[in-house]
Amino acid sequence: MAEPLLATRSLYKAFGGIVATDNLTLEVAAGEIHAVIGPNGAGKTTLVNLLSGLLKTDAGEIVFDGGAITRLRPAARSHRGLARSFQITSVFPDFSVLDNVALAVQAHSGHSYRFWRPVRGDAALYAPAREVLARVGLGARMEVLAGNLAHGEQRQLEIAMVLATGPKMLLLDEPMAGMGVEESQRMVELLRELKSDYTMLLIEHDMDAVFALADRITVLVYGRDIATGTPAEIRANSQVREAYLGASEDV
Amino acid sequence: MIRGMLGKPTAISTVVVLVVFAIVPFIAPAIGEAFYVDVFARIMIWSIAAVGLNLILGYGGMVSFGHAAYVGIGAYTVAIFGFHDINNGFIQWPVAVAVSGLVALVFGAISLRTRGVYFIMITLAFSQMVFFLGVSADKYGSNDGLNLWNRSYFPIGDAELSIDGEKTFYYMTLVLLLLVIYLTRRMVNSRFGRVIQGARSNETRLQTIGVATYRYRLTAFVISGMICGLAGVLQANFERFVSPDMMDWPRSGELMFMVIMGGMGTLFGPVLGATAFLILSEVLSNLTIHWHLIFGPLLILLVLYVRGGLTGLIGLFERRPGDG
Amino acid sequence: MDLILIAEQLLNGFQLGILLFLLAAGLTLVFGIMDLVNLAHGSIYMVGAFFAATLTLWTDSFIIGLLLALPLTLVFGMVLEYVVLRTLYARGHMDQVLATFGLILFFNELVRVIWGPAGLAIPLPAFLDGSITLAWGIVYPTYRMFIILVGISVAVGLYWLVAKTRLGMLIRAGASNRTMVSALGVNIRLLFTAVFGLGAMLAGLGGMLIAPINQAQIGMGEDILILAFVVIVIGGIGSIRGAFIAALLAGMLDTMGRAFLDVLLLTFLQANAAETAGPALSSMLIYILMAAVLFFRPQGLFPPRSG
DSSP, X not given: OOOOSEEEEEXXXXXXXXXXXXXXXXXXXXXXXXXXXXXXXXXXXXXXXXXXXXXXXXXXXXXXXXXXXXXXXXXXXXXXXXXXXXXXXXSOTTSBHHHHHXXXXXXXXXXXOOOSSXXXXXXXXXXXXXXHHHHHTOGGGTTSXXXXXXXXXXXXXXXXXXXXXOOSEEEEEOTTTTOOHHHHHHHHHHHHHHTTTOEEXXXXXOXXXXXXXXXXXXXXXXXXXXXXXXXXXXXXXXXXXXXXIOSOOOX | OHHHHSOHHHHHHHHHHHHHHHHHHHHHHHTTOTHHHHHHHHXXXXXXXXHHHHIIIIITOOOOSOTHHHHHHHHHHHHHHHHTTOOBHHHHHHHHHHHHHHHHHHHHXXXXXXXXXXXXXXXXXXXXXXXXXXXXXGGGTGGGOEEOSSOOEEEETTEEEEOOSHHHHHHHHHHHHHHHHHHHHHHHHSHHHHXXXXXXXXXXXXHHTTOOHHHHHXXXXXXXXXXXXXXXXXXXXXXXXXXXXXXXXXXXXHHHHHHHHHOTTOSSHHHHHHXXXXXXXXHHHHHOTTTHHHHHHHHHHHHHHOTTHHHHHHTTTSOOOSOO | OOHHHHHHHHHHHXXXXXXXXHHHHHHHHHHHHHOOOOTTHHHHHHHHHHHHHHHHHHHSOHHHHHHHHHHHXXXXXXXXXXXXXXXXXXXXXXXXXXXXXXXXXXXXXXXXXXXXXXXXXOOOOTTTSSEEEOGGGOEEEHHHHHHHHHHHHHHHHHHHHHHHSHHHHHHHHHHHOHHHHHHTTXXXXXXXXXXXXXXXXXXXXXXHHHHHHHOBOTTHHHHHHHHHHHHHHHHOTTOHHHHHHHHHHHHHHHHHHHHHHHHHHHTTSOHHHHHHHHHHXXXXXXXXXXXXXXXXXXXXXSOSSOO
């Protein structure tokens, strides 16, 4: 393929005796939705943490948009255009929904050594924030305290925060975690819409969503990539079926 | 302006407190209790320090157990200048505040690399260092402290403005307190304030969305140190005396109590807290010499059972927004 | 440079380190297992000293006084835990700091009411008073040697307790996963009380040991408490091994610093400057060490939980 937008080379991370990421080489092409699936304990969240910079690699390289980001801290990676959402909702619970997203916009509007002008009246921050919230479907809930949102709404806020930073690529860690059927379908629709604007790495357990959205899928078992390919290829792969999908073919 | 910042009950109690501050120098001598002017001057000075600490503790979630050190540094700077016969306030005051800020920069730079209880302990330890420095400074009085023979004066043109007068000093302090509160309000509502509060709320997320939090927290820490330094400058002038005891850790603990008792992360909470704390100390210490026997358990009960401090108690029926 | 002087100061540093360890061990245990920051630990140190002083005066024997004061301090600690500190386990560290700060005020005053404002001296029995001659002609106070030996025995005993006994196993398990331990049916409350009692005894022992040298005094706990906190921060909160090494390091640094820093400074400063800078710097040495450790390893030298 052409130069991938995100690539890891021989990524390695161990915790004491446990190898969470085992020599992983992964490539995500620009414009694609690349899903990463695998049984629990496969190291999926560790992978996202390594990619977003919350964890330091023991060995290996990460290249994003033509530049090495292995040594960069999370904030710097965000400024390169790599955004990450959290599996367990991680927002600012005592801020309103709107303020949450405005803060994300602010993070990418230059420095914050501004001590005088009140933020509330700053259209440069709040107009884009409202737009993003409308796009993810939280337009009616903007003044609610983030800590008071329903679970599904919180997951929507997660996406909004990520979009507000104007990224090139999204690392989505189980965006549908804990969602019911209807909510998940709406999320899938949203992600499908976003596909035209953002490259995505999608960690998910929800197989319907994965097979509906993904262009390519990587299967992770014990931190190792045991298969990468199109959904059809993965579905047909016997190793994968054995390790993860189980004997049943109803996927 | 005040009503716009707060809910009604809190606004009322704040106005009451400020009105009391404003009229004490007239009422007190009239009712024959002139020393109350001193009591309230002291309350206002501590309020300034509490506002300073509240910036990082209440709004920023940085629990510094060593902020009395910055009060002491501000005070000692003025005293040391005085010792060397430099009483020009235009020299003393900016230098004192700058030195406080500089020390806060060094201590903060190291302390902010830690979290939670480590941070609490490190800030405590650093302030002890300053305390010991004061104790070992034989030239400047060591444990016995240092007297200020003159208060600062301010040469403007040919005139020399003095702050020796009781009322002059009192109202100058009140103005400074209001100024510091106003500046804090602007900071808290600004982009900077959002970052500080966001870092308290969820630092990891804030970093992930692209904010290098360390530098902003350090900046807040320095500003907070400078505000406390200003309080120290006023204290030195007020008491005409400085000693290492101003900086020892019980003082830092008391400052923390004022901030928390008053209501963290609110604009006037620190003022209410300082007022309540000092008046309580005053009343209890007049009851018995062993007043710590009551005071200690009282503090414990306050910590255990009063959520949100005095501001929380007063504002029980308000909804508090995310900023001050 | 007088080698005998250096040896003496080394021993003194070791002795201070042992004392710091007694205090730090309890502190780090309580923090590691119960996640409790207890500023009143220094008050227990003080109370232990006063118990020992009074009991020594009553029984006319330091050793008996010591042996009786230990269980008394244990009870004191456990009562304190039961009545006040239990409510703090669920609270955040800041609340714990503030509440135990209130306890310090209370206990300092209580001691003043019961024992008066002046300190209490503890007379030493003849066999502990005086000096002994060690290798190479070093003459060292017997009592300080006694402190070192008691301290080492306690350290060994503590190691045995934590590594080889059932209680120790519970302690180690509780330190890494207290929910699991209680889910396994262990009475976690009892465990906490026991651990706290152990920590209290260690602190009290520290106070009792230093009292013959420094007197039992109001407020004696606070200064050394902060040092003890610095020690456990350097060593890694929750780690007894870390506390031991950091305590010895701190004790040596502080003692050697006070004794030799001004001499050292004379090599490149003028006499006046060295004389003023010496004492000022030496009291700050431990804090400088802490700052240095934190700069490179914010979690301390031997953090018990990794990753």
